[in-house]
Every structure is written in structure tokens, then in C-alpha cells.
Amino acid sequence: MIRNSRRRTEPLDHAELARLLPAPADPQLAASRQDLLEEHLMSEIHRPDHAPAASPVRRPLRRPLRRTVLFAAPVAAAAALAVVVSMSNPAGTIASPRPVKAPVVQIEEGSTVQLASTVHAIAAAATARTTPQPGPGQFIYIKSQVSFMSTRNNADTGESVTWVQPLHDREVWKSPDGTKGWLDEPGYQDKGGITLDTNEPRKQLSYTWLAAQPADPDAFLKSVYSTVSGNRDHDQQAFNEIGSIIREQLVPSGLAASLYEAAGKIPGVVVVEHAQDASGRDGIALARLDPQTGERSEWIFDRDSHQYLGSRGVQVREFNGVKPGTVVERTTILTRAVVDAKNQRPGTGQATA
Known part of the structure; x- marks a missing residue:
């Protein structure tokens, strides 16, 4: 899986996703950056792994834009997210541009x-x-x-x-x-x-x-x-x-x-x-x-x-x-x-x- 950065980004709410994700024991990101990470996490579940083959590296995040949170989520939460993505796009996956x-x-x-x-x-x-x-x-x-x-x-x-x-x-x-x-x-x-x-x-x-x-x-x-x-x-x-x-x-x-x-x-x-x-x-x-x-x-x-x-x-x-x-x-x-x-x-x- 590819990890996405806010940041925040750079910087948004998704009600269904918020209900499925477990509450963090130690919040580490600004709210807007957490939201942006959630959005990109959903898109990453859609995308095929077509970037150069390699194993992901964990990196602590400063915001909703990126890193550790993506890998800290329990398997059950990831599975639940996959269900949400499947329901929202039953026809197939999103072919995201190559990194x-x-x-x-x-x-x-x-x-x-x-x-x-x-x-x-x-x-x-x-x-x-x-x-x-x-x-x-x-x-x-x-x-x-x-x-x-x-x-x-x-x-x-x-x-x-x-x-x-x-x-x-x-x-x-x-x-x-x-x-x-x-x-x-x-x-x-x-x-x-x-x-x-x-x-x-x-x-x-x-x-x-x-x-x-x-x-x-x-x-x-x-x-x-x-x-x-x-x-x-x-x-x-x-x-x-x-x-x-x-x-x-x-x-x-x-x-x-x-x-x-x-x-x-x-x-x-x-x-x-x-x-x-x-x-x-x-x-x-x-x-x-x-x-x-x-x-x-x-x-x-x-x-x-x-x-x-x-x-x-x-x-x-x-x-x-x-x-x-x-x-x-x-x-x-x-x-x-x-x-x-x-x-x-x-x-x-x-x-x-």
C-alpha cells in the first residue's frame, strides 16, 4: 500500500468513515489534516498497486495529510473501510496516476x-x-x-x-x-x-x-x-x-x-x-x-x-x-x-x- 501525506494538507469530514474508524488513544494530528488523510486512505484502498514494488515505511504524522495513522489503524477498521469503498464504487477501482x-x-x-x-x-x-x-x-x-x-x-x-x-x-x-x-x-x-x-x-x-x-x-x-x-x-x-x-x-x-x-x-x-x-x-x-x-x-x-x-x-x-x-x-x-x-x-x- 502507498502512504499518502497534511497535512495537511495541506488540510475534511467524511461522516461514514468517521463512524467506522476507531477513536485514537492519542490524537496527533490537526483535525483538517486527519480528515485529508482519511480521504486519501479511502482512495488508496481503491487504487491498484502499480507503483514500483516495495514495502511501505511507517512515518509519524503531523497532520491529517500523511503517514503513521495509515498503518496504525486496526485490520478490522481497514476491512470496514474497504466495505465503504466497495459500496460507493461497486463498478471497480480508481486508476490513480502513477507516483x-x-x-x-x-x-x-x-x-x-x-x-x-x-x-x-x-x-x-x-x-x-x-x-x-x-x-x-x-x-x-x-x-x-x-x-x-x-x-x-x-x-x-x-x-x-x-x-x-x-x-x-x-x-x-x-x-x-x-x-x-x-x-x-x-x-x-x-x-x-x-x-x-x-x-x-x-x-x-x-x-x-x-x-x-x-x-x-x-x-x-x-x-x-x-x-x-x-x-x-x-x-x-x-x-x-x-x-x-x-x-x-x-x-x-x-x-x-x-x-x-x-x-x-x-x-x-x-x-x-x-x-x-x-x-x-x-x-x-x-x-x-x-x-x-x-x-x-x-x-x-x-x-x-x-x-x-x-x-x-x-x-x-x-x-x-x-x-x-x-x-x-x-x-x-x-x-x-x-x-x-x-x-x-x-x-x-x-x-x-
Whole structure:
């Protein structure tokens, strides 16, 4: 089986899946990243094993996007998931695109020298930008391009090669309160997408939850820390949680500055002067190194407008065979908008952010 990365990803609820999965004894991932891992886990059960033959490597995860959780689930849970997949797609399996070798980049050291000024510039730009406000019955629409990691070890040679998904489109629709939603990720989900409807929304990911948060950076950061738990580094969890909001949510205009200012207060956050998103756009990044996995999560902003471009995960310290410089995650935001219905795409006259 191929393991998929958020992260979070980069970053969603599936009610039936949530009922089948056992409750974790020690939650280690931000909610949005856990959701994304669940979605990719379902797609992996569909896919034939057509990547280069090898045995999977376990790797602790920082979020719903990837690693250990996939292999920690009991056999019974995996079997139950297979039943769900079979019921949702009785005609056959999804032929997911063949993974490719992960990109490798030169690691640039981060610094705190420009942290305060960079955070201030990003916060000011976010405040100045007009953000549409979703109304009753409307949906927040995010279109991005993403690529997440799948690591395999060659049992014959002992060599480890890190594979990633080819860059592909991902579209998400979310109701403001988080109870309704849809995900369309061609090649990785059922044709046409899957529902994200749930009776128990993870409130920290909803627009409604964000709109109710205090505008004071310290108070907001305290609220974010209240959502994390377990033995994993709480500072990293808080950073990942805010990153998940930035990537696939609409941030209320009154909270935008506080959100970035709060992120700048998390211990270990640095500025990386040069980082590329999934589209190859070079920008400046707010980043933090996960002390447990050796992976640095980077939020990338245009260096002139300071608008959010996307995210990148770079391995800084070798871990479980993943070499330093390996890009294990790439995302780029294409469209962020408010639409009138689920599955509707932005058109003329509709608000975009």
C-alpha cells in the first residue's frame, strides 16, 4: 500500500468513515489534516498497486495529510473501510496516476531576524484585502493543486525512494458551519467526488467558528492551543492547525491580521527567504521545523503583495529513509470564492477572495 501525506494538507469530514474508524488513544494530528488523510486512505484502498514494488515505511504524522495513522489503524477498521469503498464504487477501482519521484531542493536556513516585519506585512496585506462573507445556504469554494508523499523501501536493495503524487486538482466546497461539503479530486476519489456532510463538524475548521474567535492575537492563539492534545509537540500542532485554516478555509476579514500575528508568536517559527509553491512561484515563507519528524512546514507568500500562494513540506533532517531536501508536500491555491450551491464553481458576478 502507498502512504499518502497534511497535512495537511495541506488540510475534511467524511461522516461514514468517521463512524467506522476507531477513536485514537492519542490524537496527533490537526483535525483538517486527519480528515485529508482519511480521504486519501479511502482512495488508496481503491487504487491498484502499480507503483514500483516495495514495502511501505511507517512515518509519524503531523497532520491529517500523511503517514503513521495509515498503518496504525486496526485490520478490522481497514476491512470496514474497504466495505465503504466497495459500496460507493461497486463498478471497480480508481486508476490513480502513477507516483513520481519526489523533488529535491537545496535547504535554505530559516531566520527570525525578519520575522516580526514579515508577519506585520502579511497581516497588513490580509487586512487590506476584501474578503467575501458567505451567507445562509452559500458555500466556501477552494480550488488548489496538490501533491502529497508516498514512501516505499526496496526490500531487495535496502534503498529508499520517496514517491509523490503527480500535481493534480483538488476542489472543496464547505458550508460556513462545516456541516455540509463536497470534495472533488479526480483520480483520487470516486468520479464526481465525495460528500463531506456531517452531523458533527470539526468546529475549528469552520468559518462560523473562526468568525466567533477573538481578534486579539494572544487570545486567538490561546484558542488554537485549546484544540491540540496528545504527546506530539503542541507548538507544531498549533502551527499546523493555523496552516490548515489558511490553506482550505475563508478567514473572516476581522480575524485575518490576528491569525498571522498569532502564528508569528509560536516558538520556533522562522522566515525562509526563498520557497516555491506547487506552481513554481517563488515567495517568502513562514515556516516551522517539526522536531519529531524533521519536516519543515512552509506557508508561502508573494514577496511583493504578501498574498498566500500555497504550502510546501521539506525534509530537513533524515527520517525513516526520507533524505534531507526532499519535498514531501506541495500545494498552490488557484481560486478562493463564495458560491451559491455545493458543486457550483465561481462564475461571473460571484465573489472571490
